[in-house]
Amino acid sequence: MINRFNGLIAVLCCAGLVSACLSDPDSADGGVMPEPEVVSEPPASVSGMARVSSPDGALEFMLDASSSAPLWSLTYDGQTVIAPSALGFRFADEAALERGLSVTATREASHDSEWEQPWGERRFVRDHHNEIVISLRETSNDQRGFDLRVRAFDTGIGFRYEVTDGGNRDQTRRITEELTRFVVSPKANAWWIPGTGWNRYEYPYQKTHIDAFSDAHTPLTLQLPDDGPYIAIHEAALIDYSGMVLKQRRPGVLQADLAPAPDGTKVTRTGAFTTPWRTVQVARDAVGLINSDIILNLNAPNTMGDVSWVKPGKYVGIWWEMHINRSTWGSGERHGATNENTRRYLDFAAEHGFDGVLVEGWNTGWDGDWFFNGAEFSFTQAHPNFDIEALSAYANEKGVALIGHHETSGHLTNYETQMADAFALYGRLGYRHVKTGYVADVADLVRVDAAGIERREWHYGQYAVNHHIRVLEEAAKHRIAINAHEPVKDTGLRRTYPNWLTREGARGQEFNAWGNPPNPAEHVAMLAFTRMLSGPMDYTPGIFDLMPNGPDDENRVRGTIAAQLAHYVVLYSPLHMAADLPENYEARPDLFQFIKDVPTDWDRSIALDGAVGEYVVFARKDRASPDWYLGAVTDDRPRDLVVPLTFLEEGRNYTATLYRDGENASWRAAPYEYAIESRRVSADDRITLNLASGGGVAIRFVVEKE
Ligand code: NOJ
Ligand code: CA
Numbered sequence: 001m002i003n004r005f006n007g008l009i010a011v012l013c014c015a016g017l018v019s020a021c022l023s024d025p026d027s028a029d030g031g032v033m034p035e036p037e038v039v040s041e042p043p044a045s046v047s048g049m050a051r052v053s054s055p056d057g058a059l060e061f062m063l064d065a066s067s068s069a070p071l072w073s074l075t076y077d078g079q080t081v082i083a084p085s086a087l088g089f090r091f092a093d094e095a096a097l098e099r100g101l102s103v104t105a106t107r108e109a110s111h112d113s114e115w116e117q118p119w120g121e122r123r124f125v126r127d128h129h130n131e132i133v134i135s136l137r138e139t140s141n142d143q144r145g146f147d148l149r150v151r152a153f154d155t156g157i158g159f160r161y162e163v164t165d166g167g168n169r170d171q172t173r174r175i176t177e178e179l180t181r182f183v184v185s186p187k188a189n190a191w192w193i194p195g196t197g198w199n200r201y202e203y204p205y206q207k208t209h210i211d212a213f214s215d216a217h218t219p220l221t222l223q224l225p226d227d228g229p230y231i232a233i234h235e236a237a238l239i240d241y242s243g244m245v246l247k248q249r250r251p252g253v254l255q256a257d258l259a260p261a262p263d264g265t266k267v268t269r270t271g272a273f274t275t276p277w278r279t280v281q282v283a284r285d286a287v288g289l290i291n292s293d294i295i296l297n298l299n300a301p302n303t304m305g306d307v308s309w310v311k312p313g314k315y316v317g318i319w320w321e322m323h324i325n326r327s328t329w330g331s332g333e334r335h336g337a338t339n340e341n342t343r344r345y346l347d348f349a350a351e352h353g354f355d356g357v358l359v360e361g362w363n364t365g366w367d368g369d370w371f372f373n374g375a376e377f378s379f380t381q382a383h384p385n386f387d388i389e390a391l392s393a394y395a396n397e398k399g400v401a402l403i404g405h406h407e408t409s410g411h412l413t414n415y416e417t418q419m420a421d422a423f424a425l426y427g428r429l430g431y432r433h434v435k436t437g438y439v440a441d442v443a444d445l446v447r448v449d450a451a452g453i454e455r456r457e458w459h460y461g462q463y464a465v466n467h468h469i470r471v472l473e474e475a476a477k478h479r480i481a482i483n484a485h486e487p488v489k490d491t492g493l494r495r496t497y498p499n500w501l502t503r504e505g506a507r508g509q510e511f512n513a514w515g516n517p518p519n520p521a522e523h524v525a526m527l528a529f530t531r532m533l534s535g536p537m538d539y540t541p542g543i544f545d546l547m548p549n550g551p552d553d554e555n556r557v558r559g560t561i562a563a564q565l566a567h568y569v570v571l572y573s574p575l576h577m578a579a580d581l582p583e584n585y586e587a588r589p590d591l592f593q594f595i596k597d598v599p600t601d602w603d604r605s606i607a608l609d610g611a612v613g614e615y616v617v618f619a620r621k622d623r624a625s626p627d628w629y630l631g632a633v634t635d636d637r638p639r640d641l642v643v644p645l646t647f648l649e650e651g652r653n654y655t656a657t658l659y660r661d662g663e664n665a666s667w668r669a670a671p672y673e674y675a676i677e678s679r680r681v682s683a684d685d686r687i688t689l690n691l692a693s694g695g696g697v698a699i700r701f702v703v704e705k706e
Pocket of ligand 2: 202485486504508510
């Protein structure tokens with residue numbers, strides 16, 4: 001069935017009204033349009049139009065360059081997902097690439113292959129798509145233009161600009177605006193975080209009608225009206241370009257808004273260049289957005305050669321104790337990063353099979369107001385309380401690695417000038433992972449230019465985007481993998497740079513210590529359908545003392561203790577922390593067992609069921625054994641879910657150990673009520689999950705010996 005929104009566009013195309021609309025750039029692709037009376041399809045093929053469909057035929061991308069400016073659109077089973085939307089660029093020093101472009105050539109291809117991830121949420125990834133490359137050149141000057149490379153998968157599409165050099169390889173272009181639009185129904189529902197504000201993606205998600213935000217970060221998750229399909233707009237392979245926020249020009253008219261450099265230019269490139277992919281995932285059910293690999297598939301294969309040294313794993317660390325104010329990063333009586341405390345954590349990690357121990361506050365520069373004194377940090381000078389040589393030797397003896405910490409407080413230059421030495425030091429001492437950090441306001445990263453002048457860069461501007469890649473390359477020289485906090489958002493670069501293991505880039509557990517307010521009960525069920533569409537997150541789960549500041553403090557975990565276990569399965573990260581203090585795990589060895597057992601490297605992952613921001617159920621199969629795991633969480637509403645166990649291997653019996661909410665559990669009144677029980681199950685069974693308010697369940701399925 002063609003819905004009204006779709007039909008409307010068809011009518012306008014047929015009536016030749018689109019070009020009339022185009023005289024006003026702001027209404028070219030989404031002006032307020034009257035309700036359609038007549039519904040008809042655009043002709044199958046007219047001059048200036050190019051199309052590509054997904055392998056299953058459900059998604060169709062169309063480019064219409066028959067009018068004065070090219071417009072792209074997307075349908076799903078004949079229903080409009082993206083109405084005709086603008087493309088192009090404005091530049092500082094030359095005319096815009098926006099109008100007077102016609103299709104001069106098209107090339108089509110189909111692709112179906114499988115590739116293997118060195119680590120990941122699934123081992124094998126199928127890349128099945130149809131492609132069209134549409135050459136658009138100016139009618140007045142065929143040296144100017146771009147190719148649009150479009151890939152249509154069954155779960156979404158991606159396109160990118162491949163901008164020609166106009167015959168001048170040395171030409172430097174300064175993009176002042178990328179004109180890409182995504183015009184969606186003004187009646188869509190949206191789950192979003194603001195694209196502006198000082199913070200770097202660390203906001204609670206909101207569900208509203210689309211017109212409630214002026215700008216939003218991607219991935220932006222939407223549902224079309226009348227129980228329509230779910231869509232997620234994002235980008236893939238963000239390299240040497242600025243990150244994209246979506247600015248809402250009018251209800252439903254979303255335009256790419258790139259983070260600027262200090263001089264206001266959005267992106268500077270020399271010669272021919274390609275942009276990141278602009279992506280739209282589409283799914284009938286919300287979990288379909290999660291069960292999609294298009295972001296990874298649109299990234300280039302691994303460029304780092306042998307990456308067998310990149311190890312997923314689990315870690316503990318001197319971290320939460322600072323966030324709950326039991327110890328400090330800086331010097332003083334309560335300094336956390338002491339030899340004694342580090343040894344205590346190393347012993348604990350070795351005893352319980354953890355791979356790493358993170359130590360924050362190990363170096364000099366934390367004294368004083370470290371938020372604002374990024375230039376003070378040394379990345380090679382250990383604090384006198386932290387004997388880095390002796391502690392590394394102790395860690396190596398115990399078969400545990402120390403995890404390094406590079407908090408920059410956003411002073412990029414201070415970090416960049418020390419980076420080579422810093423990674424060399426860690427490499428020599430046997431560190432395998434480094435957590436970086438960029439605590440600073442979003443437009444306040446410090447870069448000192450060649451003339452010694454301080455410039456302020458955005459967290460997701462072109463300079464910072466490239467900074468993160470330089471860090472990966474420097475770390476790789478010493479076989480070190482990176483976990484970036486306050487990073488640029490994930491766009492699937494872990495495929496190309498497999499030592500980018502994980503990152504933060506959302507509101508993590510730390511907000512439950514001091515967030516005012518802490519993360520809402522629905523937070524993880526939100527993350528699963530929004531932030532997590534971009535890639536792994538270092539959420540730092542596993543808090544067992546749910547009220548670390550006492551029962552009267554607003555800052556507490558708004559979830560049950562069983563939900564803390566479920567997060568290890570629900571939130572994918574190849575590097576997961578057991579974030580609480582050792583003594584809190586020692587006090588609950590029965591629950592702690594699940595954290596010890598759960599793997600962080602998967603053979604398969606399936607989002608089984610869920611509703612955005614309400615609940616979600618995942619099943620994942622361990623990469624190193626035949627065991628399966630299940631994790632489910634709910635918002636503050638209790639719910640019973642019946643889950644068929646069809647994911648288990650047919651014909652085998654499993655012992656399922658459930659870590660679930662107790663009968664009277666609820667995050668507010670009884671968060672510690674839980675039950676652990678075992679039963680024998682097979683793929684023919686269904687299991688009922690009883691989730692409390694703010695609750696969750698974690699299950700380990702162990703194959704029975706024959
Ligand atoms: C913010 C990070 O997200 C957190 O994990 C870290 O402890 C602090 N910065 C200090 O670096
Ligand atoms: Ca943070």
